[in-house]
Every structure is written in C-alpha cells, then in structure tokens.
Amino acid sequence: MMQVRVSGKTITLVQGDITHQDVDAIVNAANKTLLGGGGVDGAIHRAAGPELLQECKRIRQEVLGGAYVETAQPVMTGGYRLKARHVIHVVGPICRIDPHPDRLLRLAYWNSLQLAANAGLQSVAFPSISTGAFGCDVRWASGIALSTIVDFLNQSSKQELSATDRLNEVRMVLFTRADYDVYAETLRELIKGTN
Ligand code: AR6
Secondary structure, three states: OEEEEEOOEEEEEEEOOHHHOOOOEEEEEOOOOOOOOOHHHHHHHHHHOHHHHHHHHHHHHHHOOOOOOOOOOOEEEEOOOOOOOEEEEEOOOOOOOOOOHHHHHHHHHHHHHHHHHHOOOOEEEEOOOOOOOOOOOHHHHHHHHHHHHHHHHHHHHHOOOOHHHHOOEEEEEEOOHHHHHHHHHHHHHHHHOOO
C-alpha cells in the first residue's frame, strides 16, 4: 500500500479487489449499455447482486430514454450487497478507436470525482479504467488517472466551504501486482515536484 497527502487529502494505492473496498463509492469501468460485462464490471455486478442490474436497467429506460450512456459521463447507483453504499458507473475510452482517449480518460476520472464530491461522499475507489478490455496502456493510463486525481484535490481545496471539502480519500485499487507497481512508480514521479 502507498499513501500520499495532497492538499490535506489522501491518495491511496492498493493492490486488491475493488468489490471488497470499504469506501463510500466504488467506480465501475462500465460500457455504454450500463448492463454489465466482463472484467471489473462483471465482478461488481456479481458482488452487488441482481438489484444493481435492475437499477441500471431502470436508469437506461427512465433517465436516458433508452439511449446509451456517453463516454466519461458517470451515473451513480446504490451498492446493494457491496460494502460501498454507491457505485459510480463510468465508461472510459476505447484506445485505438476513440479519438482523444487522453481527454476522455481525464474526463472520466474528473467527472466521477465531481459526482462523488457533489454527493457529499468522503471516500471513493477507482479501478484502472480502460486498461483491460478497452486496451489502453497501463503506464499511459496511470499518468492520466493520477494527475487528474491530484489536480482535482488541489482545485477542490481552493474552493472554500464547497461540498468537495468532504472528499478526503481517493483510492486506486489495482488488480495485479504489475499494475500496482506501475501506478506506484507514476505517483512517486508525480509528487516529486510538488511535495
Ligand atoms: N477489482 C479491481 N480491478 C479489477 C477487478 C476487480 N475485481 N477485475 C478486473 N480488474 P476492464 P475496461 C481490473 O476490462 O478496460 C467490461 O466488459 C483489470 O485487471 O474491467 O475499462 C465492461 O463492460 C484492469 O486493470 O475495464 C466494458 O465493456 C481494469 O480492472 C469493458 O470491460 C480494467 O479492466 C471496459 O473495459
């Protein structure tokens, strides 16, 4: 495990399974249907139970009018059988298909953090979005993920009395040791200049 402080808030890196995390919300690397899939999406739906799929179906129909969710536009549901009370579903870019994957990945993290902060949550955990089925390079993605989290925590600390003040821990949960090592190296490089 690795923890660093940024503007009085904590960024944590852990190797593990995101479905076991005891945080206010976990983020799901979803797809445009919002109806589940493989990878971390499948694991989250299995752990949360069938009520999660029911809520996702309801949101697709009643909120989105049957449309797909847009890349980087997060949707929040309950956590059901998870320890986490909420799941934030966000679609990351598909590398080598989507134009501007760097902008889209940054936006996926930023908008998810904003949604968590606006909901008054104190802790949120992310998987490594887009680095499985969506084919993005882990080192590249780690730079975008971690710099976006650092930027978000720095800017939210400047907005006094904002709801974002309650968000005090952002955790990255890396499934493999290899991914953890890449994220840890990226984070060490990133904070060298600032801390
Ligand atoms: N906890 C934490 N991380 C996990 C877990 C877990 N339980 N399981 C897998 N990972 P992916 P994507 C890691 O493919 O690339 C789905 O089918 C995994 O090792 O889950 O954004 C969706 O429905 C990898 O590092 O997400 C979409 O169709 C990371 O999670 C598509 O895949 C992301 O891999 C989304 O692709």
